[in-house]
Amino acid sequence: MGNEIEVFREFIRKKGLRNTPERETIIKEIFASHDHFDVDELYLRLKTKKKKISKPSIYRLIPHLLESGLIQEAYHEDGHFHYEHIYGHEHHCHLRCLKCGKVLEFKEQRVEKLEGKLAEKYDYLVTGHKLEVFGYCPTCKVIT
């Protein structure tokens, strides 16, 4: 079990906000799976486990999770966002087919060097990145 809860508590404290059991329940559920998630799916997972958390509570928590660096937007598909938790997990990128929408994951280290350069050049505190490569998958490239 990671200490994402600790990271979140620290973040909340620094911001002068308040933590709640609902928020910790949501975070635990997010990190309980290795997969991407979306709000509706997360809500249903919680419901299945008899946790009474409302959707607005999830929606209201997400900006904090993004800002704290615990999660990031993975992609926007089927009309809603899909997120992935990034804290304590190996980074991966996406290879997407422009025709059928299929998404493949792959690992990439090359961009880390770039992060350092950018941090210096623009005086940013760089915390992560998202790389999406697109094109046509083996099936779709034949037809196109």
Add this chain to the structure above:
Amino acid sequence: MGNEIEVFREFIRKKGLRNTPERETIIKEIFASHDHFDVDELYLRLKTKKKKISKPSIYRLIPHLLESGLIQEAYHEDGHFHYEHIYGHEHHCHLRCLKCGKVLEFKEQRVEKLEGKLAEKYDYLVTGHKLEVFGYCPTCKVIT
């Protein structure tokens, strides 16, 4: 003036679809500006120029523009997508502040090599990529 119109005509022809003056008007307007655009803003730009194009026509055209590689999603913000035209323009990536949401653009060539490797490894026809680096801007990193 680029030949994005030609590229689109070719794409439409290959797919056995039909081209229309509305579509070409939209494409010309997209490429008339160097900036990102979103559907509403594009619609208003067209309206200002007395072009009677409906929003659904724009929405229905976008998947084709994506698939043809003329445009790509730049980011999803303020509840809607922002697109950028990529055909015939130098590629750029985004550096985004997690706190204030500010977006900076920068150039990057390093990822092109990776594209080749991925194309080979997964048998994809790779046409482009989108790289977003995030963190805190000079102002926000002080406060956080």
Add this chain to the structure above:
DNA sequence: GTATGTGCAAATCATTTGCATTCTC
């Protein structure tokens, strides 16, 4: 004690869709 968070129901707003009409090929 006070300001923040929660749940509910209602509101918002981007995007999609049904349909009758028009237009491309």
Add this chain to the structure above:
DNA sequence: GAGAATGCAAATGATTTGCACATAC
């Protein structure tokens, strides 16, 4: 002439918001 595309109005569905109550600090 058949199948697509358009515009309009209505529907959809994710996300947000107002509000009254509960609760963290």
